[in-house]
Amino acid sequence: MPDWIDLLNYSFLISGFTIALLGLILVLSLHQINKWTRCFFIVFFGMLTFYIGVNASSYISILFWPDYAFWSQLLMFIYSAVSPLLILMLDIYLIKICNENLHKSLLFFLCTSMTVIYLVLLSTTWFTDFIYYFTTDDGYNRGPYYPLLLAPPAVMIVLTLVGIIRRRSKLTPKQFTALLTYVETPLICTVLQMFSHGILLVIIGTSVSALFMFIFLLLDHVERAMNQSEENAMQKASIMKLQMRPHFIFNTMMSIYYLCEQDPAKAQKVTLDFTTYLRKNFTAIANDNTVPFSEELEHTKAYIGVEQVRFEDRINVEYDIGHSEFRIPPLTLQPIVENAIKHGVGNDNESVTINIKTVHSDKQTVLSVTDSGIGFDGTDNNDPHIALDNIKQRLQMMCKGSLTISSAEGNGTVVTVIIPDIS
Numbered sequence: 001m002p003d004w005i006d007l008l009n010y011s012f013l014i015s016g017f018t019i020a021l022l023g024l025i026l027v028l029s030l031h032q033i034n035k036w037t038r039c040f041f042i043v044f045f046g047m048l049t050f051y052i053g054v055n056a057s058s059y060i061s062i063l064f065w066p067d068y069a070f071w072s073q074l075l076m077f078i079y080s081a082v083s084p085l086l087i088l089m090l091d092i093y094l095i096k097i098c099n100e101n102l103h104k105s106l107l108f109f110l111c112t113s114m115t116v117i118y119l120v121l122l123s124t125t126w127f128t129d130f131i132y133y134f135t136t137d138d139g140y141n142r143g144p145y146y147p148l149l150l151a152p153p154a155v156m157i158v159l160t161l162v163g164i165i166r167r168r169s170k171l172t173p174k175q176f177t178a179l180l181t182y183v184e185t186p187l188i189c190t191v192l193q194m195f196s197h198g199i200l201l202v203i204i205g206t207s208v209s210a211l212f213m214f215i216f217l218l219l220d221h222v223e224r225a226m227n228q229s230e231e232n233a234m235q236k237a238s239i240m241k242l243q244m245r246p247h248f249i250f251n252t253m254m255s256i257y258y259l260c261e262q263d264p265a266k267a268q269k270v271t272l273d274f275t276t277y278l279r280k281n282f283t284a285i286a287n288d289n290t291v292p293f294s295e296e297l298e299h300t301k302a303y304i305g306v307e308q309v310r311f312e313d314r315i316n317v318e319y320d321i322g323h324s325e326f327r328i329p330p331l332t333l334q335p336i337v338e339n340a341i342k343h344g345v346g347n348d349n350e351s352v353t354i355n356i357k358t359v360h361s362d363k364q365t366v367l368s369v370t371d372s373g374i375g376f377d378g379t380d381n382n383d384p385h386i387a388l389d390n391i392k393q394r395l396q397m398m399c400k401g402s403l404t405i406s407s408a409e410g411n412g413t414v415v416t417v418i419i420p421d422i423s
Contacts, residue, residue, distance in 0.1 A: 009200045013056040016207035020049040023211045033221055036096070041214060044089050047082060048210055052203055054079040059200070073125070073134045080122055080149075084115045086206065087156045087186075094163060094179060098170040107163040111156045118152035157187040174223070178216035185209035255309050266309070273305035281331070290327035290398055293358070293367075297324070300334045300356070307341055314351040315341060323360035326419055328367070328401075329394040336369045336415050339388070343413075344373025367417040370408050388415070395419070 024045035027038060058075035091111050095102050102108055125131050130145045161183045168176055189205030252274050259267035280299035308315050317337075337354060344352030355370040388403060395401035401419040408414045 009059060012200045012204040013052065013059060016203040017049065017052045017056060019207040019211050020045055020052050023214055024049055027214070030218070032225075033218070037217075037221075040089070040093060040096075044086070044093075045210070045214075047089070048086060048207065051079050051082040051086065052207060054082070055200070055203060070134075072140065076132075076140070077122065077125065081119060083202075084118050084153050084156060086210075087153060087160060088112065088115055090179065090182060091160055091163065094160070094167065097175065098167050107159060110159050114152040114156045114159070118149070121149050121152070154187065154191070157183055161187065172220050172224070174216050174220035178213040178220070181216070182209045182213040251310055252306050259309070270306060270309045273302045276302035277306055280334075283330070291330045293324050293326050293328050293333075296328050296330065296333045297321070297356075299331075300337050303334050303338065304341075311341075311345050314345045316351065316353045318353065318355045320355065320357040323358045323365055326358075326360075326365045326421075327399065328417075328419065329391070329398045332391055332395065332417065333367065333369070335391060336388070336417075340369060340371035340373060340413070340415075344371050363421045365419045365421070367419070369415045370412060372408070372412040 024042070027041040027045055030038065054075055058072055058079060061072040061075060088108075088111055091105075091108055092102065095105050095108060121131065125133070128143075129141075130143045131149045132140065132142050132146055134140055161180070164171075164176065164179050164183060171179070185205045186202060186209060189201040192201050252270070256267050256270050256274070259270060277299065280295070280302065304315065304317055333356070337356070340354050341352065344350065344354075350373070353372045355368075357368045357370070359366050388405065392403045395403055395417065399419050399422075401417060404416050404418075406414050406416070
């Protein structure tokens with residue numbers, strides 16, 4: 001065998017072993033993925049590392065200790081026996097993520113049958129020289145039927161390839177790409193190795209495609225986790241839209257009750273404001289898109305009108321609407337104003353002044369709500385209405401906006417919402 005082939009194989013073995021070991025270390029360091037997937041890839045990369053390690057030991061034994069033909073043959077038999085199991089494990093993973101029954105799977109049955117045939121053929125190498133044989137003179141030699149040994153793994157790869165394509169609709173794009181790459185690369189390497197004497201193409205092809213497959217599947221896991229997080233946030237937002245403080249409704253109804261006798265005209269106005277407030281709240285429940293700012297402002301004014309009946313002259317609201325031609329997630333401005341009122345006049349006899357201002361500059365709209373109260377905690381998880389953290393999530397997801405909280409000059413708080421223009 002030419003020296004350059006030995007050097008090439010050394011580099012393939014070292015590179016393959018390093019890649020397989022890197023994959024194993026990566027899986028062991030990850031605890032965020034589900035238990036079954038983590039255990040699967042620990043076994044998978046552990047088996048791949050063992051496969052390449054034994055392969056390297058066999059190759060070194062053949063080159064440097066040809067007199068120990070038995071040990072060289074034993075090492076080759078061990079790593080050769082592991083080879084189809086790497087394909088069979090991929091079939092198990094494919095069937096698992098497609099939620100199919102392993103014991104009823106035709107793909108698993110056919111690939112298991114090919115594995116058995118392969119192991120039977122491999123076992124004959126101890127008794128015949130048809131496939132390959134060892135001598136103390138020139139070490140390892142391929143027999144006339146060596147390609148026959150590679151046929152069952154090639155058939156397994158083709159079956160797996162067909163299985164992946166048939167299940168494409170059940171896989172995410174990244175899962176499909178990852179599994180397809182892992183199958184195609186060793187298939188090409190197996191065919192080439194049938195006709196390239198002595199070059200260990202399958203080793204480097206299998207290790208590189210295995211790491212690529214795992215990274216792509218990991219990216220898919222992260223992407224699906226992020227999508228699930230966004231979906232949970234939206235569901236949480238929808239649920240929280242339904243929640244209104246019972247004492248707020250009770251106090252409003254009682255105010256209307258007394259006003260009906262004391263000031264019927266005012267009772268009518270409060271009833272109209274309260275009806276508008278409820279209508280906007282329930283409309284927001286079914287709305288997954290942004291709304292014109294004018295609608296959100298109308299909702300907020302209706303809420304303020306209801307609260308001003310209860311607190312009378314203790315609530316003063318100033319409007320400085322320099323820009324209104326933009327869209328905003330529903331229930332953004334109203335909960336901010338509600339928090340300002342709650343923390344400004346809710347627990348004492350103090351009054352609060354609230355300034356609502358909008359400006360447009362530098363291709364973005366800035367909405368600010370400034371109050372003269374004592375301030376409030378934007379992460380108040382005990383508040384049964386929409387917390388500001390939830391508003392932040394919806395702003396980011398629905399219009400790439402942001403929300404910040406800062407102290408106003410003197411007393412009070414400034415809540416600033418920034419919404420970039422849609423290009």
